[in-house]
Amino acid sequence: QGLMAGKRGLILGVANNRSIAWGIAKACADQGAEIALTYQGDAFRKRVEPLVAELGDRAHIAGHCDVTDPESLDAVFDGVAKKWGKLDFVVHAIAFSDKEELDGRYVETTRDNFLRTMDISVFSFTTIAKRAEPLMTDGGSLLTLTYYGAEKVMPHYNVMGVAKAALEASVRYLAVDLGGKGIRVNAISAGPIKTLAASGIGDFRYILKWNEYNAPLKRTVTPEEVGDSGLYFLSDLSRGVTGEVHHVDSGYHVVG
Numbered sequence: 458q459g460l461m462a463g464k465r466g467l468i469l470g471v472a473n474n475r476s477i478a479w480g481i482a483k484a485c486a487d488q489g490a491e492i493a494l495t496y497q498g499d500a501f502r503k504r505v506e507p508l509v510a511e512l513g514d515r516a517h518i519a520g521h522c523d524v525t526d527p528e529s530l531d532a533v534f535d536g537v538a539k540k541w542g543k544l545d546f547v548v549h550a551i552a553f554s555d556k557e558e559l560d561g562r563y564v565e566t567t568r569d570n571f572l573r574t575m576d577i578s579v580f581s582f583t584t585i586a587k588r589a590e591p592l593m594t595d596g597g598s599l600l601t602l603t604y605y606g607a608e609k610v611m612p613h614y615n616v617m618g619v620a621k622a623a624l625e626a627s628v629r630y631l632a633v634d635l636g637g638k639g640i641r642v643n644a645i646s647a648g649p650i651k652t653l654a655a656s657g658i659g660d661f662r663y664i665l666k667w668n669e670y671n672a673p674l675k676r677t678v679t680p681e682e683v684g685d686s687g688l689y690f691l692s693d694l695s696r697g698v699t700g701e702v703h704h705v706d707s708g709y710h711v712v713g
């Protein structure tokens with residue numbers, strides 16, 4: 458029963474119960490999807506296990522996955538192939554940059570952190586799409602998370618803004634590559650939400666307040682709201698939509 462009945466999907470990037478990926482996982486499970494979640498290392502395993510238990514038999518853990526370690530990605534996709542034999546959707550909610558460089562000037566970015574940020578936050582989506590493609594035998598939906606700092610200069614977002622611009626371009630190229638197989642590729646550009654990843658961004662509380670005062674809806678968004686919009690992209694409701702970057706930001710992008 459539900460919009461996601463019969464659909465099976467892999468969700469990467471749940472760190473805790475405030476993660477955007479968790480908002481999406483709940484929305485999909487509520488509509489009947491079966492979900493596999495990954496965690497990054499043992500520290501996150503303890504956080505993710507009780508969340509998976511909350512979803513009952515709708516969810517299971519697909520294992521440890523660090524996107525900088527291709528073997529861990531292979532293991533996760535092998536596991537999914539063995540258990541399900543196919544895949545209907547994948548959510549990529551992963552990004553990383555050195556906290557020291559999410560403050561001050563973009564021009565100071567080091568080569569090491571630039572490459573690492575691009576690897577974890579951009580290339581990972583492409584390599585995940587490549588691994589998902591052979592499993593999406595009835596078509597499918599791939600979804601990633603981006604931020605307005607890709608389009609406009611936002612304070613302290615720095616190298617992550619450059620990475621998100623590349624991620625949004627990847628969405629368009631992947632949409633063309635995979636469209637012939639009925640695989641759709643989209644991104645949600647979420648407004649600022651207080652999560653673990655966001656806590657690394659300098660002056661984040663100020664950014665939240667700024668959005669609250671200036672966004673048309675006069676408030677910030679929640680992981681549940683991003684989850685409900687995610688449901689649209691992962692379900693057949695959006696079957697005619699691909700290559701899209703959709704803002705779920707209380708409308709901030711029309712004024713910012």
Ligand code: 0WD
Pocket residue numbers: 470471472473475476477478497501522523524525549550551552553577602603604605646647648649650651652653654655
């Ligand atoms: O305001 C926000 N929170 C926004 C977040 C606004 C707009 C977009 N986003 C994006 C983020 O850039 C990211 O792509 O949403 C996505 C999800 O982020 P989140 O929900 O805000 O953050 P969080 O709950 O921390 O989940 C991101 C997780 C990591 O957590 P940490 O706290 O360690 O950064 O991504 C995972 C990790 O669990 N992650 C990795 N997973 C596998 N391999 C890796 C890696 N190498 N690095 C980070």
